[in-house]
Amino acid sequence: MAPSTKVLPLVITDKAEMREWSRSARRQGKTIGLVPTMGFLHEGHLSLVLEARRRADVVVVSVYVNPGQFAPSEDLSTYPSDFEGDLSKLRAVPGGVDVVFHPHDLYDYGQREVGGGVGGGGGDSGGNGSVSCLEEKSLGHETWVRVDRLEKGMCGKSRPVFFRGVATVVTKLFNIVEPDVGVFGKKDYQQWRIIRRLVRDLDFSIQVIGSEVVRDHDGLALSSRNVHLSPEEREKALSISRSLSRAKSATEKGQVDCQNLKDSVIQAIQEAGGKIDYAEIVDQESLESVEEIRSPVVFCVATWFGKVRLIDNIEIDV
Numbered sequence: 001m002a003p004s005t006k007v008l009p010l011v012i013t014d015k016a017e018m019r020e021w022s023r024s025a026r027r028q029g030k031t032i033g034l035v036p037t038m039g040f041l042h043e044g045h046l047s048l049v050l051e052a053r054r055r056a057d058v059v060v061v062s063v064y065v066n067p068g069q070f071a072p073s074e075d076l077s078t079y080p081s082d083f084e085g086d087l088s089k090l091r092a093v094p095g096g097v098d099v100v101f102h103p104h105d106l107y108d109y110g111q112r113e114v115g116g117g118v119g120g121g122g123g124d125s126g127g128n129g130s131v132s133c134l135e136e137k138s139l140g141h142e143t144w145v146r147v148d149r150l151e152k153g154m155c156g157k158s159r160p161v162f163f164r165g166v167a168t169v170v171t172k173l174f175n176i177v178e179p180d181v182g183v184f185g186k187k188d189y190q191q192w193r194i195i196r197r198l199v200r201d202l203d204f205s206i207q208v209i210g211s212e213v214v215r216d217h218d219g220l221a222l223s224s225r226n227v228h229l230s231p232e233e234r235e236k237a238l239s240i241s242r243s244l245s246r247a248k249s250a251t252e253k254g255q256v257d258c259q260n261l262k263d264s265v266i267q268a269i270q271e272a273g274g275k276i277d278y279a280e281i282v283d284q285e286s287l288e289s290v291e292e293i294r295s296p297v298v299f300c301v302a303t304w305f306g307k308v309r310l311i312d313n314i315e316i317d318v
């Protein structure tokens with residue numbers, strides 16, 4: 001199937017078909033940009049698509065809620081979705097999107113013999129799309145990609161299987177779509193660093209781009225989960241971005257003590273009614289905690305407002 005520049009997008013659900021589409025694009029000399037998503041797209045995702053458009057000839061957006069990155073206790077079953085809405089948003093992106101890759105179940109290997117090669121069969125239909133990462137036996141899947149050190153801190157502490165699920169599904173998507181460029185949001189800062197590291201460590205020939213956090217008019221970082229916030233919770237959640245920008249301004253005025261900066265952010269969020277999961281100031285590359293800001297850091301926060309867990313961060317370059 002020939003890649004098209006028309007305002008489509010073409011929806012592909014089958015892995016083999018997706019790979020063949022990409023290979024055909026490559027034979028025509030085109031570079032491929034991939035934007036992996038879990039759907040329920042918002043302006044933040046659309047900015048990733050625009051970034052991919054700037055960097056590659058054709059753009060593939062994957063829409064797949066990856067059960068492998070949810071623990072059984074997490075919100076897989078309530079994760080919002082609106083595939084038709086996603087398609088119309090993607091159609092409206094200037095330049096359009098070439099393909100939406102929307103597999104039913106990326107952990108269904110059909111009846112193929114284990115290690116049976118890439119030819120024949122291997123459809124994405126059937127399977128139980130609702131299994132979570134811990135039920136490996138029912139997944140029939142036992143290979144996981146782990147980025148040992150980077151996955152341990154911050155979100156990895158309260159979500160111990162999250163990053164292995166992300167690293168694994170992104171590896172699968174890279175192997176299926178075979179992109180030249182992958183675009184990820186820096187709102188998920190730890191995820192972005194992990195993906196850059198896995199691409200380097202596993203010698204993928206893919207450039208990983210981090211796109212800046214996209215915020216609502218009042219500063220709230222865009223997230224598919226924001227839809228679950230009540231208007232009051234949403235208002236209170238503004239304490240996250242506001243306290244992070246105050247912390248950044250304080251560093252610009254010479255504050256270097258991380259404990260002080262963290263205390264102020266934690267206090268502001270708690271006063272607004274948020275429950276802190278973590279507030280950490282870490283080195284931008286290694287994600288190691290720092291005590292004093294002497295080199296580029298990122299201030300990362302995860303906090304609960306009601307039943308919604310929100311993350312946000314701000315880079316502080318010195």
Ligand code: PAF
Pocket residue numbers: 036037038064066069166169170188191
């Ligand atoms: O950031 C996300 O939406 C997901 O973690 C990703 C990268 C699409 C993998 O499922």
